[in-house]
Amino acid sequence: MKEAGYYDEQSTDGVVVMVEPYSQKELIQQVVYRILDANLDRAREGLRIIEEWCRFGLNNAQLTGECKQMRQEIAIWHTAEIRAARDTPGDRGTELTHPQEEQRSSVKSLLQANLCRVQEALRVLEEYGKLYHPNMGTAFKQMRYRVYTLESNIMAYHRHQLLLRSHLYLVTSSSENLLATVEAALKGGLTLVQYRDKTSDDSLRLEQATKLSQLCHSYGALFIVNDRVDLALAVDADGVHLGQQDMPIAIARQILGPQRLIGGSTTNPEEMQKTIAEGVDYIGVGPVYATPTKPDKPATGLEYVSYAAKNSSIPWFAIGGIDANNINDLIDAGAERVAVVRSVMQAEQPTLVTQYLLSQLNRIKPQP
Ligand SMILES: Cc1ncc(COP(=O)(O)OP(=O)(O)O)c(N)n1
Ligand SMILES: Cc1nc(C(=O)O)sc1CCOP(=O)(O)O
Numbered sequence: 001m002k003e004a005g006y007y008d009e010q011s012t013d014g015v016v017v018m019v020e021p022y023s024q025k026e027l028i029q030q031v032v033y034r035i036l037d038a039n040l041d042r043a044r045e046g047l048r049i050i051e052e053w054c055r056f057g058l059n060n061a062q063l064t065g066e067c068k069q070m071r072q073e074i075a076i077w078h079t080a081e082i083r084a085a086r087d088t089p090g091d092r093g094t095e096l097t098h099p100q101e102e103q104r105s106s107v108k109s110l111l112q113a114n115l116c117r118v119q120e121a122l123r124v125l126e127e128y129g130k131l132y133h134p135n136m137g138t139a140f141k142q143m144r145y146r147v148y149t150l151e152s153n154i155m156a157y158h159r160h161q162l163l164l165r166s167h168l169y170l171v172t173s174s175s176e177n178l179l180a181t182v183e184a185a186l187k188g189g190l191t192l193v194q195y196r197d198k199t200s201d202d203s204l205r206l207e208q209a210t211k212l213s214q215l216c217h218s219y220g221a222l223f224i225v226n227d228r229v230d231l232a233l234a235v236d237a238d239g240v241h242l243g244q245q246d247m248p249i250a251i252a253r254q255i256l257g258p259q260r261l262i263g264g265s266t267t268n269p270e271e272m273q274k275t276i277a278e279g280v281d282y283i284g285v286g287p288v289y290a291t292p293t294k295p296d297k298p299a300t301g302l303e304y305v306s307y308a309a310k311n312s313s314i315p316w317f318a319i320g321g322i323d324a325n326n327i328n329d330l331i332d333a334g335a336e337r338v339a340v341v342r343s344v345m346q347a348e349q350p351t352l353v354t355q356y357l358l359s360q361l362n363r364i365k366p367q368p
């Protein structure tokens with residue numbers, strides 16, 4: 001295809017005259033059609049990739065249906081005249097790929113890349129669509145906002161599903177082998193990690209949390225930051241864990257939005273009811289046993305574990321002094337999920353300890 005405004009030469013009776021095969025306006029229209037054609041395809045392809053995960057990965061009919069619905073709405077705009085403008089051999093852009101398109105470190109990064117691709121394509125359709133049809137700009141603007149909502153809903157659903165499937169929760173402690181220990185536990189099947197460092201300065205916290213966030217996500221595990229909502233956002237964590245003396249849950253929810261997880265600590269039935277009512281996604285229940293990791297907090301004992309088993313309406317993790325020797329006492333008291341620090345962080349073989357704890361927790365039959 002010729003560039004807009006290009007003239008052909010033709011000979012008539014030996015006289016060379018310049019003829020314009022397309023008017024300038026028509027040429028520009030063809031270019032606009034090509035842009036619309038490419039971006040209609042791009043938006044649909046990206047949605048299809050997202051739809052497959054919603055269907056087969058998340059098993060979620062509602063999210064799958066929303067992707068499908070948007071694909072169909074896009075298809076209606078893909079008219080014959082727009083398709084007819086396609087000129088694949090003449091499109092220099094088909095050879096251009098970004099190195100990051102060749103590598104994806106996780107399903108999450110694959111989804112994010114495709115959501116971004118869809119949003120970009122919709123933005124192009126919104127702008128160039130205004131030159132094609134009076135309603136096209138508005139239609140694609142609205143669809144772009146639907147994709148933002150879709151993204152938020154997919155991430156929220158994915159995180160909640162993974163939380164429900166997580167029965168062992170590793171809370172980290174300061175360690176020279178922090179990354180290696182967490183990775184060893186991830187290799188043992190761990191799917192939930194909390195970064196907890198009460199003493200380091202922020203530059204080290206940021207560095208460690210960034211690395212841990214990437215590591216956990218590369219294993220498909222959730223990554224939570226203790227105490228600090230700002231740090232959680234800075235490192236793209238899946239959520240934050242807050243105690244009774246930390247930032248109020250309502251404020252954290254305002255900052256984090258609905259798609260990230262918030263956990264809360266509880267020590268007694270009153271705190272449990274209050275914290276659940278505040279809208280957390282899970283609670284910690286403890287310290288079950290006295291623990292040097294949190295020396296100032298008195299033990300609640302197994303009684304509170306039994307109370308949680310009967311009364312908690314959301315996922316809960318028993319915490320405090322739990323290890324391979326007493327895990328079955330916890331299970332007998334009704335715990336299905338536990339959180340540990342020393343058992344894994346100080347283990348000689350964190351992979352084996354993780355596997356053992358998970359094997360005990362996975363023996364529990366789901367409650368009817
Ligand atoms: C899973 C889990 N449960 C409880 C806690 C304790 O939180 P908090 O009471 O805020 O105490 P610190 O951990 O901040 O010292 C937790 N971190 N994780
Ligand atoms: C961080 C923390 N919070 C607790 C609570 O009950 O709120 S107990 C605890 C420390 C748990 O450490 P370990 O597994 O080494 O005993």
Ligand SMILES: [Mg+2]
Binds near residue numbers: 226227241242243246
């Ligand atoms: Mg705290």
